[in-house]
Amino acid sequence: MTMTLTLSKPKPRFSSPALERGLLLLPLPVLLLIFYVLPFIGVVGWSFSLPTPGLEQYERIATDPAIHDMLWRTLRLCLTVSVLALVIGYLLAYCWVFSPPFWQRVVEICIFIPFWISVLVRAFGWLIALRSNGVLNNGLMGMGLIDQPLQLSRNEIGVVIGMLHVMIPYAVFPLLSSMRQLDQRILMASRGLGAGPLRTFWQVLLPQTLPGMLGAFIMVFVFCLGFFITPVLLGGGQTVMIAEYVFLQMFQTSNWGLGAALSVVLLLLVSALIWVLLKMTRVNRLVG
Template identity: 60%
Template sequence: MTRSWMRYAILLAPLPLFLVVSYVLPFLMVAKWSVTDPEPGFGQYIRIFTDPTVQAVLIRTLRICVIVTLVSVTLAYAIAYNWVFGPPRRQRLIEYCVLIPFWISVLIRAFGWLILLRNNGIINESLMGIGIIKEPLALVRNELGSIIGMTHFLIPFAVFPLASALRQVDPRVLQAASGLGAGRMRIFWTVTLPMTMPGVLGAGIIVFVFALGFFITPAILSGGRSVMVAEFIYLQLFQTVNWGLAAAISVVLLVIVAALGTLLHKVARLDKLVG
């Protein structure tokens, strides 16, 4: 028994060692900076909850993340529903549309949206060309641009857990509801949606966590006018050289992500979310 345990321990040892070296030690160093730079104490954590600039960044980040999560999960649910219950040809088309974005760099996608949304971009030029608008719409260099780009990137991440939840719905339950006279909308609101709610919550948490740490897309599409928390941390590190505040915000974000991860584990089993 002892030899068998030793063999398993030797085989598994590289994984916890890798996690300790790659994540635990760097996190401990960041946590140390948060209470020692520029002087020992919890002044940087107090500043997070008292500094108007930091609070404005956190509130803006929370607002954008909530909007992106709601829009992404709603659109992803419609896509996943058609992917699971649609005809074979539609299923194949949706599958390609969901998978292809993973092959495109997030940087390329962000610049693509910048070309589409800017004042002299394709969308504004087309709308003005057909006479719908007389002057360009402010679709970029603001929060709206960040929301559009982040939503486009995060929808596929919400589709997979939702599709997995929808595949676990017993078709006989839907047939029984239909046989009792319920229409399609009533079946959806009273049967399908409640049965897939763990998948909805799981997809929402996944999208929210991804959105919370977004950097490239908001930085490009907002043009620095709607700074989110990840970009704010970057600015504190490399422009104002305030490593203590950047470390404190990073620790707070990690605590939030850990809490959301615990909630995800409680509301939905991970093996069911990923199929």
Template identity: 55%
Template sequence: MIWTRRGVGYLALIAPLPVFLALAYGVPFFGVAGWSLTLPEPGLSNYERVFTDPIVLGVLLRTLRICAVVTIVTTAAAYALAYIWVQGSPRQRIFVEFCILVPFWISTLTRAFGWLVLLYNRGLVNTWLQDLGVTTEPLTLVRNEFGVIVGMTHFLIPFAVFPIASAMRHLDERVLLASRGLGAGRLRTFWSVFLPMTMPGILGAALIVFVFSLGFFITPAILGGGRSVMAAEFVYVQLFQTANWGLAAAISVVMVAIVAVLVTLLFRLTRVEKLMG
């Protein structure tokens, strides 16, 4: 009876959070799912268009391609930063902390316009390249997928560093010493011991980056210039410019389903507690 009362007490304490999450996320999601099945008329026509319309398919494939590239580049850069943060000297650690924490204090809009100033045809990067004689004509670094990838990668690196660094900090240093004691060099120890043992952190970081990148709107809209439209921007256009709410809702549901499948597969492949170190 005592344990029953304690269980009821614990349940009463934690119940408000799942109830709030269910109301805040579940109710709107099912409302959007309802739109996808009822607007402009009941049926599965919106989902049929998602998987048959070449324009919609092109947007979805472009979104997945950009997100995959951003995930790979971001995870690789975050791994290098996390390695210096954990294994580097005190000065190196302070510098990496500065590079990681400062972007959190700058808004997404400010960062996107900052990259626009840097990468524009008459921006700082093209000006420097022409002044140094590297190029004679300005390079097209924005209003394309390259600019979108650069802006998204810069935004997402801090989010990928933390799970990787956490996995590195929980690594048993005695294993590395044992590898060195058995005759393995630094490079062999890194590839054969250090990297595999931090793989859960890499998977967790990749998952976070990929999921976040699927919903990017401001950065692709500014740096893509309407030429590299991703799913979030396409949904916005369908909602507020063409008033095609049913198609926008169907695309949103499909994106949520993709995220759910990826998260489920990842959790089946590795233990949840190891993903975040």
């Protein structure tokens, strides 16, 4: 007697790997649509409809000298902080990559400990340190370097110091990634061919890290455009930037149309900068 075994065919599957991946990723675009796209559409609608329908708010942005002063102040402070953060971040990233292990740990501590502290706590710390009877002024007067306290808070100097302290780590990380991807044998070859340290830096290291420099600059600049807590506390109402100005228009003067229009302009500017970043650099070189 012989027995025959029949193998049943597997049931056809109605799903494909692409469909399964799409279903797994579906919550992300849904959340983006609910929490970002729809509110932004509402803000755009306010900018064209409040208090009356039309382009009144955008015309005011184009013609109001007070708004122009605020915008130029915002751009000036953002550029200043971005350049300073780029220079200091480049030095820290260079020390982090090319220093002995002990100094690498020191640089890590100097970067990560402030990075883990709340922005609000850091702003209050700088407010205490920079005030007329603060630690810095008392120290300078105690050493005889100044006769009277310097005005370091409630002005642009204090805002720049506070923003710079927050932004330096964001400049270091893209630069660090760019330097770590550099083949150090190129630097050794340059030195072996007779180039000195300075020439090796200017002609070999600096050009190789330009994508990281551009990415760090744009990243810091974009973050600075949206700063709110630090300018409010350290500026003391004397250094109003665009984020604070939008807040004042919406929640103190109830001019929701102008605040919405400025928000749209800010978002368009940030989107343009991000587009430049994506076009001129490779994201994988910035994030490692």
